[in-house]
Amino acid sequence: MSAEHQPEEHSAQGAHGSVAVAADGKDPFADPGLPPHEPRKQDIDERAAQRSERTVAFLFVLSMLSTIGFIASFVAFPIDELHYVWPLGNVSILHLMLGVTMGIALFCIGAGAVLWARTLMSDVELVDQRHPIAAEEDVRAKVMADFKQGAEESGFGRRKLLRTTLFGALAMVPLTGVMLLRDLGPLPKDKLRHTMWKKGERLVNINTDEPLKPEDIIVGSLSFAKPESLKNDAHDFNNQIAKAALMIVRIQPKEIKDARSAEWGHDGILVYSKICTHVGCPVSLYEQQTHHALCPCHQSTFDLADGARVIFGPAGHPLPQLRIDVDDEGYLTALGDFTEPVGPSFFERG
Known part of the structure; x- marks a missing residue:
């Protein structure tokens, strides 16, 4: 485009620089406004x-x-x-x-x-002018x-x-x-109040998968057991063992302080739930001189010679005890299920 056909512009110098103004005095960069509305x-x-x-x-x-x-x-x-x-x-x-x-x-x-x-x-x-916050x-x-x-x-x-x-x-x-x-979690009434233990269910060593006899449990030892009917390849093995795992100790009968515990055991053999009543960790540490069992998670301590009474830590209830006997073949068996729910005591046990 030749110079004579270019639109004439003037430059106005201000304090902050120059502003281009068209020959007719209009701002070439003015806000064009909203386009015409097109109905849908x-x-x-x-x-x-x-x-x-x-x-x-x-x-x-x-x-x-x-x-x-x-x-x-x-x-x-x-x-x-x-x-x-x-x-x-x-x-x-x-x-x-x-x-x-x-x-x-x-x-x-x-x-x-x-x-x-x-x-x-x-x-x-719609266009609306910006206004102060306090309207x-x-x-x-x-x-x-x-x-x-x-x-x-x-x-x-x-x-x-x-x-x-x-x-x-x-x-x-x-x-x-x-x-x-x-x-x-499961409803306590329907799930935690019942395990696989029932009358006649044999106690099986959780490591060897062999049924246990009284002579297999020596004084001062700590053994772990499961129900004989719970197979290691069962699809719900983890769910069931989390409720049915047992802890077995043998204490000299004269050292057992709780009469009911002695009655529920057999010749000094006492069987308790392995699941801590605080948050459900496995109780696995045993001090044979004091008969104290310790939960490694939060140090709840239970006196197994006194009905697994809590003597230290945050656990709220003793470990539930399983009543046992010996069958005709000399194997340790359960006389029924636990009489109270196993695991964390986050609800009233009745």
Whole structure:
């Protein structure tokens, strides 16, 4: 472009530099303002708006169905059941279904809200001048009026189908969290109050897997046992041994202080739960001179000669004792289950 065809500009020098000004005195970089508003299809076609409304409602309903699927999966699938799923390999079906159903439930709520905002709520651009934080009374009144106007334009009050399905989806999603409370632990009434021990169940050495006779337990020793029916390859071995593990000691009968403990034992052989009544650690340290058993986690100390009474530490209850006898073949057997729950004393034992 030749010089005579270039627009004439003047340079005004100020304290902070030069500012370009066109020949007609207008700022060439002035704010162009908002572009003209272009209505959406849903703004001019009610049928399109109804289709969008049905789509949003479908997403909210799908979220509710996914929440129901989450709860059903939680009940239907065992936690330790593994299946091969390509390309994930061997996975827990329960975990997979929980993740998929919860993901769909949350995604559908978000997608429905976004679609609602983009297709049905007002999209007219508004410009408002920035104002001080401490607003005047008329400004607060204007904000409330704008809020009411926005609520009206969103269709929240007018579109009952959207409002109802949204409330339904939001109300059901928290049920997934309520269901997950099951994994905090078994209910004491149904789980911790019962172990695999029953009348006639033999005591088996946990290391050799051989049934125990009284002559296998020597004075001053500490042995560990499990139920004979609990096999090492059982799918729920860890869950069962965590409740049924035993600690066996043999004390001179004259040194046993608690009469009931002596009666529940056999010729000085006393059998207690191995699970500490504080937080469930395995009690495994034994001092034969004092007959004290020590939990290595928090130093709770139990006097095995006095009914496993707590003499030190944070444990709240004595170790439960298992009543034993000898069967016709001379093996140590249980006379029943523990009479009180094993493990941490976080609830009343009745």
